[in-house]
Amino acid sequence: MRRNDQKVFASKIARALITLVLMVTSVFILMRCAGDPVTVFLGPDATPDMRAAYSGELGLDRPMLAQYLAYLRNVARGSLGVSYVYRHDALGVVLSHLPLTLTLACSALALAALTGIAGGIAAAVFPSRLIGRACAIASVVGLCVPSFFLAIVLMLVFSIQLNWLPTGDAESWRSLVLPAVTMAAASSAVLARYTRVAVRESLDSRYVLAAFARGIPYRRILIHHVLPNAAAPILTILGLLIGGAVTGSTVVETVFSWPGIGNLFVTSVGNRDVPVVQAVVLLAGTAMIMTNLAVDLGYTWLDPRSKSSEK
Secondary structure, eight states, X not given: OOHHHHHHHHXXXXXXXXXXXXXXXXXXXXXXXXXXXXXXXXXXXXXXXXXXXXXXXXXXXXXXXXXXXXXXXXXXXXXXXXXXXXXSBHHHHHHHHHHHHXXXXXXXXXXXXXXHXXXXXXXXXXXTSHHHHHHHHHHHHHHHSOHHHHHHHHIIIIIXXXXXXXXXXXXXXXXHHHHHHHHHHHHHHHHHHHHHHHHHHHXXXXXXXXXXXXXXXXXXXXXXIXXXXXXXXXXHHHHHXXXXXXHSOHXXXXXXXXXXXXHHHHHHHHTTOHHHHHHHHHXXXXXXXXXXXXXXXXXXXXXXXXXXXXX
């Protein structure tokens, strides 16, 4: 690896680490502003001795700086406290719900990638035909319709009216269909729009026009010239959607009662279970930061022109 490449990669990693530290600090401040966990857990009728004992157990009787330093040490060790509701390690509670969220996210991303990229290519290659116009309109609709509204409509049609699919839980693969389709809709629309723009720009480039002038078949130009050069922005958006799929499933999981970390987050907020809320936010934020870093480094590797803009 060249020295310039090392500087570019080092600067991006440093930015990710700074973002991670700021995110961890923000979570600490917000959790302390969310209310007194002693009152939430023990209730307003707790005696002063009970409150003092519980505050000492949680370390809330120490100065704020000491709490922050202890918090940083615990985060570095992966110890985020004990859940007030489940009475188990908060991070362990979150990780036990993570596989179902990953299952939902991977299913939605696979569906979004398949439909979004194909629809974007169709809209770029056949802009004046019915299929191209239909894909363009579908991408706009997918961006405009809120996830919760689409989830309710799908539930009314396919669960209540037709009785084809269950309304919630995670009992079988049939329970996965409606949540995955709901999550995939917006991601598919985003991918379709970016794919359309990237393919259209590649089709209008000089090297493609020169290939047409040499009489190279259209399909060969599309496969060997257009799509490879349009891959970098498409992969960038797909990478960002990967991080967003894990962190942005809260609404869908809540509507369909899918027992993932999104549903756990909403339940824990209602119960004022601060350690679990803190663990979910930290895990989701770290996943998003690491995904963005991977996408950033990958785009730098795919497109060397981006290195010239680094200072």
